[in-house]
Amino acid sequence: AQSVSQHNHHVILSEAASLELGCNYSYGGTVNLFWYVQYPGQHLQLLLKYFSGDPLVKGIKGFEAEFIKSKFSFNLRKPSVQWSDTAEYFCAGSKEGNMLTFGGGTRLMVKP
Amino acid sequence: SAVISQKPSRDICQRGTSLTIQCQVDSQVTMMFWYRQQPGQSLTLIATANQGSEATYESGFVIDKFPISRPNLTFSTLTVSNMSPEDSSIYLCSVDSQGLTSEQYFGPGTRLTVT
Numbered sequence: 665a666q667s668v669s670q671h672n673h674h675v676i677l678s679e680a681a682s683l684e685l686g687c688n689y690s691y692g693g694t695v696n697l698f699w700y701v702q703y704p705g706q707h708l709q710l711l712l713k714y715f716s717g718d719p720l721v722k723g724i725k726g727f728e729a730e731f732i733k734s735k736f737s738f739n740l741r742k743p744s745v746q747w748s749d750t751a752e753y754f755c756a757g758s759k760e761g762n763m764l765t766f767g768g769g770t771r772l773m774v775k776p
Numbered sequence: 777s778a779v780i781s782q783k784p785s786r787d788i789c790q791r792g793t794s795l796t797i798q799c800q801v802d803s804q805v806t807m808m809f810w811y812r813q814q815p816g817q818s819l820t821l822i823a824t825a826n827q828g829s830e831a832t833y834e835s836g837f838v839i840d841k842f843p844i845s846r847p848n849l850t851f852s853t854l855t856v857s858n859m860s861p862e863d864s865s866i867y868l869c870s871v872d873s874q875g876l877t878s879e880q881y882f883g884p885g886t887r888l889t890v891t
Contacts, residue, residue, distance in 0.1 A: 698879065708819075708868070708882040754818060764809075764880060766819045 668757045670767035677745050678775050685740040685770050687729075687755030697738040698756045698764070699729055708754070714738060725749070747776045778803050778871050780883035788889045789859055796855045797886045799869035804849035806872060809880065810842070813866040822867075825852045859890045 667690045677683060689695060699711040712723025719731040729740045738755060755767040779802040789795050799808065810822040823831040823844055831844040845853045856863050866885040873879040 696879075700882075707884040708870075710879065710881070713879055763821070763824075765821075768818045 668755050668765050668767040670753075670755050670770050672770045673768065674771045674773075676773045676775065679747055680744050681774075683740070683742040683745045683749070683772070685753055685755075685772070687738045687740065687767055688736050689738065689755075689757045690736065691757060691759045693759065696758045697729075697731060699723065699727070699738075699740050700754045700756060700766075701751050702754065703751045711740070711753075745772075745774050747774045750774045777873075778805060778881045780869060780871060780881060782867075782869060782883040782886050784886060785884065786887040786889075788891060790891060791860055793859055794855055794857045795859065795888060796853050797867050797869075797888075799852045799854070799883055801850045801871050806849070808846060808852045809870045809872075810844065810852070810854045811868045811870065811882075813868060813885070815864070819868065822854070856888065859888075861890045864888055864890045 669688050671686045689697065697714045700708045701711045702708050711727050712721050712729055714721045714731045720728060722728045727740060727742050729738055731738050740753060750773050753770045753772060756764045758764050781800045783798045787795055808825045811819040812822055813819050821834050822837045822842055823833045825831045825844050825846040827846045827849050833839060841857055843855045843857065852869060854867060866887050868882050868885045870880040870882045
């Protein structure tokens with residue numbers, strides 16, 4: 665079965681620390697990958713997406729993610745987090761059609 | 777991107793009753809999706825709603841419990857029937873990006889509490 669997994673369930677960082685959230689997928693072949701963010705009290709927003717081409721994709725708010733096919737990974741990174749990055753982050757993937765599969769989510773808390 | 781609204785934003789319902797959640801999009805879209813996000817958990821797809829055809833339900837979800845309507849290309853409803861406390865969740869609708877890339881836009885969600 666196709667799946668997406670996020671190994672970090674809760675992450676606590678201080679402001680200015682670097683962030684890397686892990687995401688692994690189990691799809692074979694062509695895959696579309698996404699990172700969504702859900703700020704407290706707000707709805708899901710798309711951070712960035714990978715369809716093909718350059719494996720390093722840049723999204724909004726200084727986030728980036730790298731698609732590493734050999735590792736089946738699509739980790740999210742940010743060099744210096746801010747308090748306003750406190751949110752829940754979801755990795756998602758799809759192989760064909762429009763069926764998204766979500767990872768379990770990672771709750772990030774940034775301490776001021 | 778699409779702008780999606782949901783009604784109600786939240787509700788508290790009694791066991792055994794039903795609630796219909798509405799999802800409105802500001803543009804015509806082919807596919808609409810309904811998800812459930814149980815407390816502290818990730819999103820689980822309930823069903824895919826295409827205009828003019830029956831909704832397609834994921835494993836573990838049935839039409840009798842979660843009937844869906846899709847009368848046109850900008851609107852859908854999800855009914856949570858015969859509710860129990862286990863149905864307490866956030867219910868979200870989303871729409872596709874009009875392509876095959878699976879990028880979806882999400883509504884604000886409906887927070888349902890069943891007592």
